[in-house]
Structure formats: C-alpha cells, structure tokens
Amino acid sequence: GAAPGAVAAAPRLVSASRRYYEYMFGQSRRRHRGPRPLGARAGPELLELQVVIESREPGCQSYPHLGSSEAYHLTVAEPVAILKADEVWGALRGLETFSQLVHEDDYGSFLVNESEIDDFPRFAHRGILLDTSRHYLPLKSILTNLDAMAFNKFNVFHWHIVDDQSFPYQSIYFPELSDKGAYSYNHIYTPADVRLVIEYARLRGIRVIPEFDTPGHTQSWGKGQKDLLTPCYSGEQPTGSFGPVNPILNSTYDFMTKFFKEISSVFPDAYIHLGGDEVNFDCWKSNPEVREFMKKQGFGIDYAKLESYYVQKILDVVSSYNKGYIVWQEVFDNKAQLKPDTVVQVWMANNYALELSSVTGAGFTAILAAPWYLDYISYGQDWKKYYSVEPLKFPGSEKQKKLLIGGEACLWGEFVDATNLTPRLWPRASAVGERLWSSRNVTDLQDAYQRLTNHRCRML
Amino acid sequence: AENEPPWGVPCTQLNVFVAMPGCDGLPSLDSKESYKLSVSEGSLLLSADTVWGALRGLETFSQLVGRDENGTYYINETEIVDFPRFPHRGLLLDTSRHYLPLRAILETLDVMAYNKLNVFHWHIVDDPSFPYESLTFPELSKQGAFNAMTHVYTASDIQTVIEYARLRGIRVIAEFDTPGHTLSWGPGAPGLLTPCYLGKDPSGTYGPINPILNSTYQFVTSLFKEVSTVFPDFFLHLGGDEVDFTCWKSNPKIRAFMKEVGFGEDYKKLESFYIQRLLEIISSLGKGYIVWQEVFDNGVKVKPDTIIHVWKENPMPYMEEMANVTKAGYRALLSAPWYLNRISYGQDWMAAYQVEPLKFEGVPEQKDLVIGGEACMWGEYVDVTNLAPRLW
Numbered sequence: 001g002a003a004p005g006a007v008a009a010a011p012r013l014v015s016a017s018r019r020y021y022e023y024m025f026g027q028s029r030r031r032h033r034g035p036r037p038l039g040a041r042a043g044p045e046l047l048e049l050q051v052v053i054e055s056r057e058p059g060c061q062s063y064p065h066l067g068s069s070e071a072y073h074l075t076v077a078e079p080v081a082i083l084k085a086d087e088v089w090g091a092l093r094g095l096e097t098f099s100q101l102v103h104e105d106d107y108g109s110f111l112v113n114e115s116e117i118d119d120f121p122r123f124a125h126r127g128i129l130l131d132t133s134r135h136y137l138p139l140k141s142i143l144t145n146l147d148a149m150a151f152n153k154f155n156v157f158h159w160h161i162v163d164d165q166s167f168p169y170q171s172i173y174f175p176e177l178s179d180k181g182a183y184s185y186n187h188i189y190t191p192a193d194v195r196l197v198i199e200y201a202r203l204r205g206i207r208v209i210p211e212f213d214t215p216g217h218t219q220s221w222g223k224g225q226k227d228l229l230t231p232c233y234s235g236e237q238p239t240g241s242f243g244p245v246n247p248i249l250n251s252t253y254d255f256m257t258k259f260f261k262e263i264s265s266v267f268p269d270a271y272i273h274l275g276g277d278e279v280n281f282d283c284w285k286s287n288p289e290v291r292e293f294m295k296k297q298g299f300g301i302d303y304a305k306l307e308s309y310y311v312q313k314i315l316d317v318v319s320s321y322n323k324g325y326i327v328w329q330e331v332f333d334n335k336a337q338l339k340p341d342t343v344v345q346v347w348m349a350n351n352y353a354l355e356l357s358s359v360t361g362a363g364f365t366a367i368l369a370a371p372w373y374l375d376y377i378s379y380g381q382d383w384k385k386y387y388s389v390e391p392l393k394f395p396g397s398e399k400q401k402k403l404l405i406g407g408e409a410c411l412w413g414e415f416v417d418a419t420n421l422t423p424r425l426w427p428r429a430s431a432v433g434e435r436l437w438s439s440r441n442v443t444d445l446q447d448a449y450q451r452l453t454n455h456r457c458r459m460l
Numbered sequence: 461a462e463n464e465p466p467w468g469v470p471c472t473q474l475n476v477f478v479a480m481p482g483c484d485g486l487p488s489l490d491s492k493e494s495y496k497l498s499v500s501e502g503s504l505l506l507s508a509d510t511v512w513g514a515l516r517g518l519e520t521f522s523q524l525v526g527r528d529e530n531g532t533y534y535i536n537e538t539e540i541v542d543f544p545r546f547p548h549r550g551l552l553l554d555t556s557r558h559y560l561p562l563r564a565i566l567e568t569l570d571v572m573a574y575n576k577l578n579v580f581h582w583h584i585v586d587d588p589s590f591p592y593e594s595l596t597f598p599e600l601s602k603q604g605a606f607n608a609m610t611h612v613y614t615a616s617d618i619q620t621v622i623e624y625a626r627l628r629g630i631r632v633i634a635e636f637d638t639p640g641h642t643l644s645w646g647p648g649a650p651g652l653l654t655p656c657y658l659g660k661d662p663s664g665t666y667g668p669i670n671p672i673l674n675s676t677y678q679f680v681t682s683l684f685k686e687v688s689t690v691f692p693d694f695f696l697h698l699g700g701d702e703v704d705f706t707c708w709k710s711n712p713k714i715r716a717f718m719k720e721v722g723f724g725e726d727y728k729k730l731e732s733f734y735i736q737r738l739l740e741i742i743s744s745l746g747k748g749y750i751v752w753q754e755v756f757d758n759g760v761k762v763k764p765d766t767i768i769h770v771w772k773e774n775p776m777p778y779m780e781e782m783a784n785v786t787k788a789g790y791r792a793l794l795s796a797p798w799y800l801n802r803i804s805y806g807q808d809w810m811a812a813y814q815v816e817p818l819k820f821e822g823v824p825e826q827k828d829l830v831i832g833g834e835a836c837m838w839g840e841y842v843d844v845t846n847l848a849p850r851l852w
Contacts, residue, residue, distance in 0.1 A: 379802045380841070415806070420849035460845065 124404030127156030213275025243283020548832030637699025667707020
C-alpha cells in the first residue's frame with residue numbers, strides 16, 4: 001500500500017502537495033488516523049513521492065505562459081516515487097496524474113500501481129471560457145471551476161468578463177463603468193476579487209486571459225461612460241438607443257488608451273482578448289456623423305473598413321503596453337491589419353476547418369472553439385461529439401498546422417449561472433481536455449467512456 | 461409626512477379557516493384544493509374547504525408577500541378565488557437509472573409544493589437497479605440494487621417520503637413497472653424472468669417477466685400485497701410499457717404455451733394475458749391502477765376506471781391518442797410533451813407551457829376524462845448532481 005509521505009520542498013509546490021494530499025486521502029470514509037492500517041499487510045510500500053524540478057528557473061514565483069513547459073516524468077516504484085519536471089507547471093500536471101493513480105481498496109488501503117509515465121501536452125493552449133456578463137458568477141463558482149480545470153489539465157481561463165448585459169469589472173480609473181453597468185453593487189468583481197482569481201489560477205498553472213470585447217457587445221459600457229457608444233439615428237433624429245463603440249471620436253481612443261493601461265497592469269498574462277466579434281453596422285450606418293467620417297476617410301460604404309480602422313487603433317494601443325492579443329475570427333475575416341503574432345480564435349461552426357486553413361495559411365496563430373460551444377446542450381451523450389473533434393483535420397501544410405496552438409471549451413452565460421454551471425460544464429468539458437492534451441491517436445470512445453465515468457466520480 | 465409607514469395599517473396575522481377539519485388524512489384524486497384569499501386593511505383571511513386547499517392558499521400567500529428597500533414586508537390588498545383546473549398534477553422521478561438520495565427526493569417535494577404540483581410519481585425500480593427494500597423479498601434489493609447498503613430505500617425511508625409529501629398535500633404513487641423493464645428483478649427472484657433462447661439453448665440473457673408460470677403470479681401477488689400496504693394511495697402505477705416480444709418468441713416453452721391457448725403468433729395477446737391477471741390481483745388488493753398507453757394500444761381488457769398514461773409522440777401524435785383513450789371511456793393522463801429529461805438549448809419552457817391538454821377532437825364528456833398530466837424526469841442522465849437545475 002501507499003502511505004502518504006513528505007514531498008521534497010519547493011515553495012509553491014507545498015500548497016499544491018497539500019491540496020493533492022487532501023484529494024487523495026481526505027475523502028476516504030475509512031481513513032485511519034494512524035500511520036498504519038489495522039492488520040498491516042506485508043506488501044511493498046510507497047513511502048514518499050519526490051518532486052524534482054530540473055530547470056534553474058523553476059517558475060515557482062512567476063506566472064504560467066504559452067511557452068511554459070508542462071511535461072513531466074513520473075516513476076512509481078518501491079519505496080520512493082519520483083516526479084520530475086522541467087518547470088513547476090509540469091510538476092502540477094504530474095501531481096494531478098499521480099493523484100489519479102492512487103486508489104483505495106475495499107479495506108481502506110491506498111494502492112498505486114508500479115508505473116512509468118512520460119507525459120506532455122499535445123497543445124499548449126487548453127482553455128475554458130466563462131461568461132460573467134450574461135449572468136454574474138460569484139467568486140466561489142469561478143474558483144470551483146478553476147479546481148475542476150486543474151483536474152482536467154486545462155491551463156487557460158478565458159474570462160469573458162463584460163458584455164452587453166452587464167459590466168461587473170470594477171475599474172480603478174473608471175469606477176462608473178461598474179457603478180452604472182453592473183447588475184447591482186453585489187454583482188461586481190473588485191480588484192481584490194480579480195487578484196484572488198489570478199492567484200488561485202496561478203497556483204494551478206492556469207493563465208487568466210481577460211476578454212474586453214469591443215467594439216460590439218458593449219451596451220453595458222455606455223451606462224457609465226457617456227459618449228463612448230455610437231448614438232443610433234432614425235432619419236435626422238437620435239433614437240435614444242446606442243450601438244457599438246463610436247470609432248470616429250478621439251475621446252473613444254483616449255478612453256481606450258487609459259482603460260487598457262489599467263487592464264494591462266491588472267492582468268499579468270502576456271495576452272489580452274480584445275473580442276471584435278458580431279459588430280452590427282446598422283447603427284453606424286444610421287449616424288450622419290459616422291457617414292460623414294466614412295466619406296472623409298474614403299471608406300465608401302464598406303463598414304468593414306471602419307471596423308478595421310477601429311480595431312487597428314485598439315491593437316496599437318494594446319501593443320504599446322507590450323501585450324499580445326487574441327481576437328475573434330471576424331477581425332481576421334474583415335481584413336483588419338493584424339500584427340503577425342495575433343492569435344485568431346475560430347468560433348463560427350460553419351466550415352470551421354476551412355477557416356482554420358485560411359487563418360493559418362495567412363500565417364496567424366489560431367485557437368479553436370467552434371465545435372466546443374458547451375452551452376449548446378442537447379439530450380444524450382454529447383461528450384462523444386466533442387471528443388471526436390480532430391483539431392488538425394483541416395487542409396494545410398505541416399507548418400500551418402503548427403500554428404494551431406490549441407482550443408477552448410466555451411460556456412456562454414445566457415442560460416447559465418451559479419445554480420447550474422458545474423453540472424452543465426462538467427464532465428463534458430473533460431472530453432475537450434483530453435482531446436487537447438492527449439495524443440492524436442487516443443480516440444477510442446469505449447475506452448474513453450470507462451475512464452470518463454471513473455474520472456467524473458473522482459471529480460465529485 | 462416622513463414618519464408615517466408607507467404601507468398603511470400593519471397586519472400581523474393570517475387567519476386560516478378550513479371548513480372540513482382533519483389534518484390526519486391523505487390527499488387523494490378527489491381532494492378539493494380550492495381556496496379564497498382576502499387581503500385588506502387590517503385583515504388577512506385564507507379560507508378553504510379542506511386542509512389541502514389551505515396549503516395551496518398558503519403557497520400563494522407566501523408569493524404575495526414582498527419586501528421593500530427598507531426591509532419592510534408588505535402585501536397588496538387583494539381578493540383571490542383559486543382552484544386547480546386539473547386534479548392530477550404530477551412529477552415523475554426515476555430512481556432506478558440513477559439512485560437519488562433521500563434529500564434529493566425531499567427537496568423535490570418542497571419545490572413541487574412551491575409549484576402546486578400534487579402527485580409524486582415514483583418510478584422506483586426498472587432494468588438498471590432495484591433500490592426498493594422489500595420485506596417479503598429482501599433478495600430483490602440485495603441482488604438488484606446498485607449497492608445494497610448505500611443505494612436502497614428502506615421501509616423507513618419510504619414512510620419519510622410519504623409523510624413529507626402528505627404534509628405538502630402531495631400524493632405518492634409508486635410505479636412497479638412490469639412485465640418489461642424488470643431486468644433488475646431477476647437476480648433476486650430466480651425463475652421470474654423469461655430465459656431467452658438462441659436456437660435450442662438458453663442464451664444466458666433474460667427478458668420480460670415470464671407470463672406462463674404459476675410461480676410468477678404467486679410472486680406478483682405477494683409483492684404487490686406488500687407494496688399495497690407500504691404505499692397508502694389508492695392508485696398504483698403498474699407500468700406495462702415497451703414490452704419487447706423477442707425474448708418470449710425465442711423461448712420454446714412460451715411458444716408451446718401460445719399454441720396451447722390459441723394465441724397463434726400474436727404476442728400482444730400474451731402480454732394481455734399477463735396484464736389482465738395482474739390487474740385482477742391489484743383490484744383484489746383494493747387498489748386502483750394507472751398504466752402506460754401500450755396497455756390500451758395493445759387491446760388489453762382493462763377495468764373502466766383504469767387511468768391511461770399517454771407518453772408516446774409516435775407513431776400516433778399524442779393528441780390523437782388522448783382522443784382515442786377518452787373516446788373509449790378511460791381517464792387519461794398526459795406526459796408526452798413534458799419529458800423534461802429531453803433537454804435542448806434555449807428557453808424550452810415555452811414549448812412545455814404552450815401545450816393545451818384538451819386540444820383534441822372530442823365531446824365535453826371526453827375532455828372531462830382528462831384528469832391532468834405529469835412532467836417526467838427520466839434518470840438515464842440525471843442524478844443528485846444535476847437533478848434540481850435540470851428540472852426547475
């Protein structure tokens with residue numbers, strides 16, 4: 001049997017090892033208080049799991065990033081098991097695996113099979129998108145979800161934090177945004193809340209990439225920031241309603257410059273998601289000043305050019321803060337001028353394989369979300385269709401395929417809040433997690449079913 | 461003036477008047493659930509014929525009470541006269557496909573009360589597991605439950621459910637579905653299920669309950685005798701759905717029996733034969749019964765006071781089935797458009813809401829035979845981790 005033992009000390013690993021100790025041994029109903037089970041068996045015993053980080057810069061004090069090494073080597077043999085990794089992020093993945101290997105027999109003994117595991121992720125970007133604008137999600141929900149992500153080796157939390165419906169992000173420079181835009185004062189994320197999420201994620205090797213989606217999806221921004229959104233017109237008169245961010249005013253860019261300065265310092269990840277999806281041109285078209293601007297710029301009636309004009313200016317703002325950016329596919333489709341290291345997120349389900357070809361063919365890095373919109377629930381075992389997606393199944397060269405850095409399972413919030421998030425997202429997202437981590441040839445549905453059912457019970 | 465309470469004279473008491481006293485009885489299909497609620501300055505009065513109506517009125521009253529920004533509770537002046545359109549408003553839970561711990565069932569009963577649902581249809585056993593702990597046949601759950609220690613409902617558990625329900629004016633109707641949907645009965649009752657054959661030899665698998673053996677009817681009598689005392693409602697649900705004839709056809713003894721009694725190749729007649737004997741047993745135990753629609757569709761001779769439960773959307777549209785069932789003079793329950801386990805994206809509550817149970821061709825007397833309906837939450841993909849958000 002295995003008896004819990006000390007983990008070789010590495011500062012940030014201590015909290016991880018305590019967490020995993022609790023996962024492995026804490027839930028046992030028949031846990032004995034003493035070091036030996038009654039009637040100790042004379043079998044081989046595992047006394048200790050040693051964790052060794054190889055590199056000189058183990059990464060314990062820093063944040064995970066796209067280039068982090070998550071590979072690990074796990075040897076389970078009597079009397080000491082060894083978990084070796086280049087960086088602490090690999091050690092975290094290995095601890096998760098080790099915890100899955102430890103099981104309890106009917107008599108309360110903990111067992112682990114002799115094993116030799118050499119593991120590393122297939123894709124570097126393995127994310128979950130949560131939407132806290134359509135429905136506010138209390139901190140507890142977000143943190144519980146980060147735990148579930150760690151069980152499934154997900155390493156990116158794509159936080160779609162604001163949108164049309166509400167603006168829960170409490171900005172330091174622009175407090176009115178959440179004062180006027182949040183559902184209520186109880187439905188906000190303070191700077192302390194945000195820091196907590198980022199640190200909780202970091203301890204699990206999870207990057208937090210915030211998305212501040214513009215110029216569309218911004219109705220809630222207009223409540224606290226006058227003149228940010230475009231006033232829509234009916235003939236000569238403003239209708240009183242507003243459209244996307246107004247791209248023709250200098251004040252817009254002054255605001256965005258200051259706003260993204262704050263975002264760049266609050267969120268430590270190297271990337272910010274800038275959105276750019278589903279921009280409805282009707283309101284712009286209706287506004288005489290916008291039409292005037294279009295003429296002056298020589299855009300004619302091609303509003304995609306105006307959208308590009310806006311997007312390019314925002315990209316420049318964000319670049320100036322040394323951040324990389326991710327955008328939804330429309331930004332690429334509408335031919336905005338993107339820096340070569342832009343990441344394009346493909347989300348439209350129709351012909352997404354062709355879109356992947358186009359994006360990577362143009363030399364851009366891509367993330368796949370299209371087949372993994374988990375908010376689209378349906379009756380039966382839909383995990384199978386998520387599992388069966390092959391991300392690299394698109395026409396393209398080897399070089400192109402290297403540009404697909406991973407994918408994300410998305411749980412949009414129109415019909416999701418704290419009362420149903422966990423059972424809706426899990427364990428379906430586990431299918432996506434395996435697809436993104438495991439080798440291309442791990443595709444057997446029967447085998448996956450067996451392991452998934454066990455994994456689900458373990459997660460509960 | 462600033463210091464005047466904005467809400468008028470404070471009221472501190474809701475007077476509840478029940479015409480027919482007696483809180484110790486059980487709710488039934490005939491229970492009167494009507495109530496009157498009068499809220500006016502200085503007077504709150506809830507009156508009902510029976511305690512069941514008072515419960516419905518209390519729920520309504522609790523929904524009328526609001527709270528303002530200062531924390532003051534208030535209620536608007538109002539006159540309500542209310543009664544249910546249909547007397548049987550049910551919810552089905554399936555504790556065989558996945559075991560549901562007691563607290564999940566009790567919590568569901570609470571929410572049913574918030575929604576004035578008054579029948580808990582307990583689909584307690586089925587193919588995958590047999591969690592019902594029988595005193596007469598302890599082996600049934602010992603061999604048939606997912607785990608005989610942790611995944612069973614003891615006699616005490618069941619009494620807890622029945623009493624918890626009763627206090628909320630909810631009837632508990634147990635369903636012991638036969639002759640199909642009985643695989644879990646087999647391990648604890650050897651000889652009960654039909655052995656299937658592959659050619660001349662038993663294949664090792666089993667089918668529906670074996671209708672040709674006397675031992676079957678002895679067993680069924682004893683089991684239902686116990687079930688009839690454990691579950692006090694007048695009605696039992698006897699199932700009778702989706703009987704697969706393949707196994708019966710494969711069994712040579714059954715084929716011989718079919719020839720003997722002159723049923724030929726019509727296995728519906730064999731199904732009838734079983735069901736009719738079952739219904740007689742249940743009647744003799746003094747219970748009424750509800751059956752799934754196949755029993756009616758397959759021409760089984762049932763007593764006129766049988767209730768037919770309509771659940772299929774094909775081959776016949778359910779409204780046509782409702783017309784046929786009521787035309788034949790039977791009472792009907794509607795579930796077909798309310799299979800809530802069949803989830804889909806978006807606001808699917810609207811489709812459920814827009815169902816009009818009486819939208820079929822028929823005379824008023826027929827329509828009177830529709831006593832209500834049930835929302836069903838089958839358990840193939842449901843357990844305690846997702847029951848509440850999926851159902852409500």
